[in-house]
Amino acid sequence: MLWIKAFHIIFVVSWFAGLFYLPRLFVNHAMVSDAATIERLALMEGKLYRFMTPIGVLALVLGTWLWLGYGFAGGWLHAKLALVAGLIAYHLYCGRLVKEFAAGRNARSHVWFRWFNELPVLVLMVVVVLVVVKPF
Numbered sequence: 283m284l285w286i287k288a289f290h291i292i293f294v295v296s297w298f299a300g301l302f303y304l305p306r307l308f309v310n311h312a313m314v315s316d317a318a319t320i321e322r323l324a325l326m327e328g329k330l331y332r333f334m335t336p337i338g339v340l341a342l343v344l345g346t347w348l349w350l351g352y353g354f355a356g357g358w359l360h361a362k363l364a365l366v367a368g369l370i371a372y373h374l375y376c377g378r379l380v381k382e383f384a385a386g387r388n389a390r391s392h393v394w395f396r397w398f399n400e401l402p403v404l405v406l407m408v409v410v411v412l413v414v415v416k417p418f
């Protein structure tokens with residue numbers, strides 16, 4: 283079980299690297315107007331999203347293996363799963379934003395993306411406390 287948990291944490295950390303960096307690219311993308319930079323950012327966003335998606339899937343598969351394979355239970359896990367569902371929705375919405383930016387259809391400001399960028403930080407803090415401390 284410890285090997286599964288170790289790789290669960292490794293893929294969670296790698297997934298979060300993408301969940302932190304991709305919205306930061308959106309912040310920059312919403313601020314620039316020259317064609318060369320817009321094209322480069324769109325390329326980076328597409329590559330990053332395609333890279334972080336399978337990593338996220340592996341983090342979730344290993345977490346589910348821990349949950350169902352080793353009989354973990356408790357209020358902490360239910361709360362964690364609810365937050366993880368929010369993270370999956372956030373990830374998929376980022377995928378939609380990648381397409382919108384690539385098509386030049388983004389209408390949101392860089393300020394909006396700065397707030398959007400903070401959401402995964404909050405979720406990470408709560409999830410780690412839930413799974414390590416198990417307060418309920």
Ligand code: HEM
Pocket residue numbers: 287290291294341342343344345346347348349354363366369405406409410413414
């Ligand atoms: C389908 C989604 C997920 C499921 C079912 C799941 C389930 C689990 C389970 C059962 C454990 C073992 C807990 C223990 O050993 O006490 C665990 C460990 C852990 N999970 Fe997840 N997890 C999921 C997603 C995530 C996500 C998205 C994060 C980060 C935000 C995360 C962070 C962690 C951490 C840090 C540990 C290690 C805790 C420790 O060793 O005390 N997990 N997970």
